[in-house]
Amino acid sequence: MPLLQISNLSFSYPNSQIQLFENFSLQFQENWTVIAGSNGCGKSTLLNLIAGNIAPDGGKIIFDGAILYCPQETQEVPENLYTSFWSGENDVRKFFSLLRVTEEMLERYETLSGGEKKRIQIACALAEKPALLLLDEPTNHLDKATVQLILDALHAFDGMGIIVSHDRYFADALCTKTVYLFNESKAFAGGRNCIAAETYQGGLTQALELRQKNAERSRTEWGKLNSKASAEKQRSQKLSEEIDRKKGSLSKKNVDAKDHDAKLKIDKLRVSGADRTTADLKAHVESQMERTLQSRDAMKKALKRKEGFSVSSTDFVKTFIIEETDIIAGGADEADTSGAGAAGSGGGTYTLHVPHIEIKPDSKIAITGQNGAGKTLFINHVISKIRESGANSAQKASKIELMYLPQEISDEEKAEVLAKYKSLNKEEKGEVLSTLFRLGSEPESLQGDAASVSPGELRKLMISMAVLNPLSLLVLDEPTNHMDITSVLALEDALSEISCPMIVISHDDTFLQKITNRRLVIIRNGSCGKILQ
Numbered sequence: 001m002p003l004l005q006i007s008n009l010s011f012s013y014p015n016s017q018i019q020l021f022e023n024f025s026l027q028f029q030e031n032w033t034v035i036a037g038s039n040g041c042g043k044s045t046l047l048n049l050i051a052g053n054i055a056p057d058g059g060k061i062i063f064d065g066a067i068l069y070c071p072q073e074t075q076e077v078p079e080n081l082y083t084s085f086w087s088g089e090n091d092v093r094k095f096f097s098l099l100r101v102t103e104e105m106l107e108r109y110e111t112l113s114g115g116e117k118k119r120i121q122i123a124c125a126l127a128e129k130p131a132l133l134l135l136d137e138p139t140n141h142l143d144k145a146t147v148q149l150i151l152d153a154l155h156a157f158d159g160m161g162i163i164v165s166h167d168r169y170f171a172d173a174l175c176t177k178t179v180y181l182f183n184e185s186k187a188f189a190g191g192r193n194c195i196a197a198e199t200y201q202g203g204l205t206q207a208l209e210l211r212q213k214n215a216e217r218s219r220t221e222w223g224k225l226n227s228k229a230s231a232e233k234q235r236s237q238k239l240s241e242e243i244d245r246k247k248g249s250l251s252k253k254n255v256d257a258k259d260h261d262a263k264l265k266i267d268k269l270r271v272s273g274a275d276r277t278t279a280d281l282k283a284h285v286e287s288q289m290e291r292t293l294q295s296r297d298a299m300k301k302a303l304k305r306k307e308g309f310s311v312s313s314t315d316f317v318k319t320f321i322i323e324e325t326d327i328i329a330g331g332a333d334e335a336d337t338s339g340a341g342a343a344g345s346g347g348g349t350y351t352l353h354v355p356h357i358e359i360k361p362d363s364k365i366a367i368t369g370q371n372g373a374g375k376t377l378f379i380n381h382v383i384s385k386i387r388e389s390g391a392n393s394a395q396k397a398s399k400i401e402l403m404y405l406p407q408e409i410s411d412e413e414k415a416e417v418l419a420k421y422k423s424l425n426k427e428e429k430g431e432v433l434s435t436l437f438r439l440g441s442e443p444e445s446l447q448g449d450a451a452s453v454s455p456g457e458l459r460k461l462m463i464s465m466a467v468l469n470p471l472s473l474l475v476l477d478e479p480t481n482h483m484d485i486t487s488v489l490a491l492e493d494a495l496s497e498i499s500c501p502m503i504v505i506s507h508d509d510t511f512l513q514k515i516t517n518r519r520l521v522i523i524r525n526g527s528c529g530k531i532l533q
Contacts, residue, residue: 002065002131002160004028004050009059011049020045022194024059026179032154032161034171034204037181038440038486039456042195043164046181047134050162065131065159072137074117077109078124087127095126098153115146115371122150126157135163139170141481143371143507165204166485168510172203180211189301205510208489218301225296232289239282320386320473320501322357327381329374352377352522353530359473359501366512367505369522374529375505376407376477378522382503383475403466407477407505409458417462418453421446428468435464438494440486456482463491471500480508 009024020042035043048054050061051069078084085096085106099119105112109120118138125133139147151173154161165171171178178200184191200207329350352374359365359382367375383404409417421432436446439460446453446461453461459482466474480488488511495502495515506512512519521532 002030002063004132004160004162005060005062006050007060007062009049009061010057011045011054012057019194021049021056021059022192024195024197026197026199028160028162028177028179030160031177032163032175033177033179034175035162035164035179035181036166036171036204036207036485038183039454039484041181041183041484043181044136047136047162047164050132051134063132066128067132067134068125068128068130069134070121070125070136070138072140074114074121078121080124080127081106081109081120084124084127091129092127094156095123095153098156099123099149113371115142118142119146119149122153126153129159131159133157133159133161135161135165137164137166139165139167141371141478143369144509145370147507166480166483166488167508168203168205168208168485169508172205175203177201178204178207180207187303189303191300204485208485215304219304222296222301225292229289229292229296232285232292236282236285236289239278239285243278243282318361320359320382320389322354322359322382322385324356325354327352327354327374327377329377348527350374350377350524351528353528354378354381355531355533357520357531357533359503361501363501363503363518364498364516365501365503366516366519367503367522368507368512368519370524373522373524375522378520378531379404379475379477379503379505386473401469401471402473402475403463403471404475405459405462405466405477405479407481409455409462414453414458417458417465418446421461421465424465431468432461432464435467436460439464439490440484454482456484456487459483460487460491474498474500474502475504476502477505478507479504480506480511 004027006024006026009021009026010019011021012019035046037043045054047069049056050063051067053069084092085101085103087093099122101120101123105116105120109117112120122135122138125135138150142150147167147170151170154174161174163171163175180198180200181195182198183193184196185193187196198211200210329352367378369375383402386402421429424432433446441457441460446457459479463479479491483491488508492511492514495504498515502515504512504516523530523532
């Protein structure tokens with residue numbers, strides 16, 4: 001049985017004052033394991049340490065066998081692409097077949113979609129037959145059909161595998177074990193400022209549920225012990241007061257010198273030890289209180305982070321009507337700008353038939369379909385029609401507060417968003433930072449220049465700024481791209497309670513099931529597509 005053993009690992013990046021891993025130990029064995037956790041908790045770093053791409057400062061990583069690492073990026077052509085594709089070994093060729101990699105795709109690698117490149121990258125990795133395969137976010141930007149192809153291929157792999165992923169469907173379908181990484185100081189009261197790990201049997205969804213239950217249980221148990229210690233402290237204080245009163249009653253200081261009966265009574269009480277009973281009880285209570293405090297302090301009290309945010313609707317929330325029409329676009333690139341690719345993509349025009357659609361005040365609409373089918377094309381059509389209807393209505397167009405979060409954000413748009421944030425007043429900035437925190441971010445994530453703000457943090461900033469004001473409609477195109485599982489769960493909880501109508505494009509079925517109540521499916525057949533309600 002293959003075994004990967006990590007013992008007392010220490011690592012920090014050069015010029016960093018933070019020790020990322022300190023005396024970190026973990027064990028992996030057979031089948032597939034998913035590594036999850038917030039951004040910055042060292043998921044990709046751990047994969048690179050295991051792969052030997054970076055060296056630890058201390059500790060050992062022991063594995064007897066070949067290790068192969070697949071990064072998120074797919075720009076580079078795999079070195080073994082052509083030799084593996086033309087291999088005479090059936091065990092090698094089968095992966096290219098499972099992932100539907102064709103000879104024609106090899107000839108135009110540079111022009112392939114992201115999804116097609118990812119399929120080739122994984123096929124080449126599996127063809128190497130490593131003892132341990134490491135995959136970093138293998139399903140980012142991929143549609144459900146492509147994810148299923150990758151799943152089928154990975155199930156056919158008979159080695160050991162580790163993936164970093166926030167895709168619950170993918171991780172649940174593939175993995176039998178979950179490792180959750182977290183910063184101790186942010187997870188537990190009195191925790192160290194370094195990364196720790198919790199291991200769970202089962203997929204990611206089950207692990208997240210167990211982790212939440214364990215955290216709630218630890219807070220409940222800590223609270224019970226804390227209340228018990230407080231009650232014992234109060235009882236000790238009352239016993240102290242009683243002892244003081246008894247001391248006063250056993251004193252002869254205020255007894256008349258001629259009152260021999262009173263003096264005799266006090267002497268009898270002293271001799272009998274009745275005055276010591278309360279003191280003994282107080283000592284017992286204090287001893288019990290110390291034991292309770294020790295039990296409480298020995299527990300890891302899980303810290304509870306505030307989550308969720310509210311969005312109020314404008315007075316202009318009404319039923320938006322999208323009339324039946326055909327949208328004609330100049331090819332696949334205009335049909336869907338996701339870059340993940342579509343089956344049968346190519347030049348020429350693409351026609352998407354849109355039926356009569358009503359977007360009601362309580363509509364929470366999911367838009368699904370293969371990449372290249374025209375999801376983004378449809379969204380842009382909806383936005384233009386709603387803005388057009390607002391401009392033509394008797395009410396001012398400014399009454400329609402529509403927030404659109406695109407899938408990809410240019411450097412120019414990024415600079416504009418950050419400039420707008422910096423122009424907010426102190427109170428508005430405070431609200432934005434509060435919402436950001438509830439989405440799993442830290443205030444320092446916005447410090448520094450534009451280049452230092454990650455795509456995930458930028459998306460959360462845009463959402464946090466949008467909800468400062470009431471909204472008529474919220475439109476989100478793949479909102480969970482670039483987000484870690486902590487942020488996805490926080491956004492999921494917030495959007496499930498949102499009060500304004502909403503349209504969401506996403507390949508994450510688990511996410512959509514939680515936040516939407518209606519689904520539109522876009523189907524493409526060559527140069528034509530249609531929307532099914």
